[in-house]
Amino acid sequence: MPHPFIDALKNNDLDAVKALTKTDLHNHSILGARVERVEAWKACPIPRPPDKMNGVRGMMDYAGSTLYPYLHSQEGFEFTADAAIQDAIEDGVSLLETSVDVKFAFLYSDRVHGLHQFLSSLLDRYQDCITVHVEMGFSRGDSEERLDMAYQCIETAFFTGIDLYGDQTLIKPYIDLAQAAKQVGMSVKAHVGEHDHAELIRPTVEAYELDGIQHGIRAVESPELPAFLEADTRFIITGPGL
Ligand SMILES: [Zn+2]
Numbered sequence: 001m002p003h004p005f006i007d008a009l010k011n012n013d014l015d016a017v018k019a020l021t022k023t024d025l026h027n028h029s030i031l032g033a034r035v036e037r038v039e040a041w042k043a044c045p046i047p048r049p050p051d052k053m054n055g056v057r058g059m060m061d062y063a064g065s066t067l068y069p070y071l072h073s074q075e076g077f078e079f080t081a082d083a084a085i086q087d088a089i090e091d092g093v094s095l096l097e098t099s100v101d102v103k104f105a106f107l108y109s110d111r112v113h114g115l116h117q118f119l120s121s122l123l124d125r126y127q128d129c130i131t132v133h134v135e136m137g138f139s140r141g142d143s144e145e146r147l148d149m150a151y152q153c154i155e156t157a158f159f160t161g162i163d164l165y166g167d168q169t170l171i172k173p174y175i176d177l178a179q180a181a182k183q184v185g186m187s188v189k190a191h192v193g194e195h196d197h198a199e200l201i202r203p204t205v206e207a208y209e210l211d212g213i214q215h216g217i218r219a220v221e222s223p224e225l226p227a228f229l230e231a232d233t234r235f236i237i238t239g240p241g242l
Pocket residue numbers: 026027028191214215241242
């Protein structure tokens with residue numbers, strides 16, 4: 001049976017990868033935008049990442065120093081969120097699941113309502129080209145004010161799921177949030193076992209009744225985790241990344 005996508009990856013043939021219709025089950029909205037678009041918009045050069053990143057921390061440092069300064073405004077957020085969807089379309093993605101952090105609600109005077117309105121209009125703009133599921137991103141350890149925003153996001157019934165990231169050791173404090181999302185039919189995913197804390201994968205899965213693990217690649221280092229995860233057909237484990 002032919003596997004053109006696998007063959008394209010093996011051959012490092014990006015044009016062939018782009019040409020295939022595909023699903024992208026995880027990106028972080030604005031961070032899905034190509035740097036060239038931001039560069040053209042701001043009309044100034046943005047340094048490219050080093051050939052070899054110093055782990056996930058190095059990747060975060062790069063994004064923090066080069067990209068984030070342009071994104072912490074309503075204009076910057078909306079430009080890059082839009083650009084990320086355009087890039088997904090150009091990459092041949094027909095279904096995109098994307099996390100949008102609740103912190104972006106603070107860019108709007110009417111907070112969650114303003115964010116919701118923008119995201120709705122964004123999906124409407126591209127609905128003929130791509131299906132986008134917007135998940136509410138929340139960083140574990142973030143402020144009580146942002147946690148309150150997260151509950152307000154759940155009440156909008158707009159977000160298809162929640163995506164928990166941040167401090168992976170903080171499991172218990174967010175069980176209520178996960179349950180609130182589940183009660184209204186949202187999926188619950190979490191970043192865990194991405195670059196460390198493989199031992200937290202199973203407790204996180206069980207505490208939140210996860211529908212998906214973001215990245216989670218350290219699971220392969222455990223003798224029993226792959227079988228545990230494989231036994232639950234709900235699971236989606238997204239690949240290496242941010
Ligand atoms: Zn991620």
